Amino acid sequence: MSEDKETGGLNRTLLGKLIVVAVLMFGFAYALNPFYRQICEALGINVLTQKDGTVSADTNTQIDTTRSVTIEFDGNAQGPWRFRPVTHSMTVHPGELATVMYEVVNTQNREVSAQAIPSYAPQSAMPHFKKVECFCFKQQTMKPNEARQMPVVFFIDPALPKDVKTITLSYTFFEVGGLDKTASK
Template sequence: MSDEPASRGLNRTLLGKLIVVAILMFGFAYALNPFYRQICEALGINVLTQKDGTVSAPVNTQIDTTRQVVVEFDGNAQGPWRFRPVTHSMTVHPGELVTAMYEVVNTLNRPVSAQAIPSYAPQNAMPHFKKVECFCFKQQTLQANEAKQMPVVFFIDPALPRDVKTITLSYTFFEVGGLEKTAAR
């Protein structure tokens, strides 16, 4: 019987430790999402908000006419629409301000909100691909069966490594928020 109070004390100590561990696990899981976003933003991977959205048109930048870079455009749809580049590739000079167009068509009979996420190949070209205006900077809302042409205004930084001759800009266009809730009838 004398072991019973000692056993209860050990059980209470163990319970206290388990509660602390559970609280720490919950706190870690809660902090993981913002921490993950900061790491991705710092490394430039899986970034939803592009920092180059604040880039203005090049001022007094010389166009490097001695170089040409082929920019290829790609579009991937993850949802109820058709999404494609209007022009599949173009040849540009570093420093030259260029506009490319993408087309999206909502094939549903309801409005849809969507977001485009860009990716670049080769990866080392990403810091040199400067977008002045892009539909990827904010969510797009498409009405039922609406078709839209959306511009990407960009320039290639003349500091792009000389061995990069081709850059592929690819967008994945996906629905944000899922199905809209309809009012009860």
């Protein structure tokens, strides 16, 4: 009988240790996602939204009317939609607030979530392209066959090097999360 008590005590001790290990594993897995995001963001890898010189709307700037910069706009769709800029280029003075609209149409009969990633040419212009408002700041969820116009409000920092006369802002708009499993049944 004492062997049964001893075995039962060992089993309870082992069960307690296993529960502690399972709780620790769950806690580690729960904390891993935000930890991973912070590491990727700090290293600049696998980041959905780039830190590209975004600013708040109340940033005070001075307009440099002595020079002009041509901004060219481009849109690339990677998924079930049409995506394009409404205006393909505009000329602005550094420091001048400007708005451009991008149009997206979900061509599917299902709801989709998407994210836009910006890129700049020349790359040296990126820190000088200041966005006040942009659809690229967050994921966009679009209903079936929905069409939407989305703004980008920006200005060019007057500290932009004088030899940069043209900047190309290109967005790649892609589906996030893949196909909804209920929609494919």
